[in-house]
Amino acid sequence: MQDIKKTSSVMTDTPKSHRRSRGLNWGDPFFKSATFLFAMLVLTILSGIVIVLFIDAWPALKQFGPAFIWTSSWNPVKDSYGAFVPLVGTIETAVIAMVIGVPFSFGMAFFLTEMCPHWLRQPIAIAIELLAAVPSIIYGIWGLFVLVPICQKYVEPFLIATLGSVPILGHLFQGPPIGIGVFLAGIILALMILPFITSVMREVFAAVPAVLRESAYGLGATRWEVVWRVVLPYSRVGVVGAVMLGLGRALGETMAVTFVIGNAHRLSMSLLAPGTTISATLANEFTEADGELYTASLIALGLVLFILTFAVLAIGKRMLLRTSGKGGLA
């Protein structure tokens, strides 16, 4: 890398006579600054997003102050808004998605790296990546028309009958089984983030040196023990990074959630009740919002979501960078 920089500086320092006769030299500074400007455009977009959201949300921020975060009323008639209900919904659905999605991703990464016969690895990996490519609106429409009836008829009555009577935990599974709600939104999110987490986990698992694995097998460890006690501890940071990336996606996902969550501005102990998330609230109400404060409050919600996902993604990236640093080229 260093060498090419040196060669290039030698290269541009051709004798003056050459420069003039060939007329070559305007190209380099021009091309370099053009690429530089476009790279800066990426930075401009991101800072632009922060600035514009902040300015547009200002009326709401000024009116409600930090209390906006923990105020639970959302009342367009009285012009009083708070982010608490959608914020809780966002975190709730994301947590459900992680609780279901992470073990599944780990199981699939385990299967793909440790047991899957070679000829089958590629097809399954491609299938998983295709699952990642399916647009979120397809998950939404599928969830609404296929998963909601199934949940309503079988899954939720079962949950209410079994877990509903457990002390403390039971509060989460009470109420009528209507299908639509926070629980189903979490399941769909789990399905959507699965492929992302699985493929990153697969990469970090594959990056574990073979010597480590072989020594563990040589000591008589079972396959599970190799993964759980050797591979996982070694790639711990990368796995957490993968989970954080998945969490970042789950927090910001809009369409799939909007279809199935029921869009109710209401706090409920039960996971089976309809709720809302920040992104679902935006998708549903933004074009219908009249009045400066209403719109500003919605944009302030967006700002909260952006800060939340930014923090989660930044932490996730940091952790993945640390692991890739170990293995050289990413």
Place this chain on the structure above:
Amino acid sequence: MSVPATKLNTMNRAHVRRRLRFDSAMTVLSLLMTAAVLVTLGAILVTLLYNGLQAIKPSLFLESTPAPGSEGGLANAIFGSLVMTAISVAIATPVGVMAGTFLAEYARQSKLAEFVRFINDVLLSAPSIIIGLFVYGVVVLGMGHFSAWAGIAALAIIAVPIIVRTTEDMLSLIPDSLREAGAALGTPRWKVITYISYRAAFQGILTGILLAIARVSGETAPLLFTALNNQFWSTNLNAPMANLPVVIFQFAMSPYEDWRSLAWGGALLITTAVLALNIVARLSSKGKRS
């Protein structure tokens, strides 16, 4: 496993058996999990085909979105999606390729490159609805009305980081010896990049662009309050424009049976297009890497 069983006392044997049993339980569990996910993927595709194919008929491509209860198709939405996707990717491609070039060819491991890379990754996974809000604040409020241009801007902002990322990845796969060979012949840096690096990485960069098209064509959230929707055929980029994702959203959420059927038809179209683009992209990049 291959340890002679006679040498083990009973306690050890029980311990080994427990370990082996746990191992097989976990093996079976992970197999079941993988199977469950693959079955779900299959189920999504099957329901999509089953419901979507019923809506596929000539009128779907020839007529505009109907009022509930009357006959119609998705022609205006298909047209709108094609136009907005095409223009947004056409804008995003030069931006993304140039920025990726800066990272891979000039800045490389510098602090600035690390920073731009990080910001690009954040932008790559930022919630797309936030990008919609941003474009609403800048373009829609700026112009005073919803328009296809606003939708195009939002989609382009989503496409840029994808193209930056793949361009950079692909350019950094090119061995430096190729660049040095070019430089040794006295070729200026920009010619080395455009004539040697770009050519060597061409297929990879193209893959990135295809993936960007695939991603952009299914995006719904950023279009909700930028391009909005239009019930009629419109070619005016200064006015709201129909597009498949938003039409699917509105029709699927409606109580009308014929609207829902059209939504399934649109969903099948989008999924087919997106999956086909992904498969083509994967095939072309696979041939390159090996």
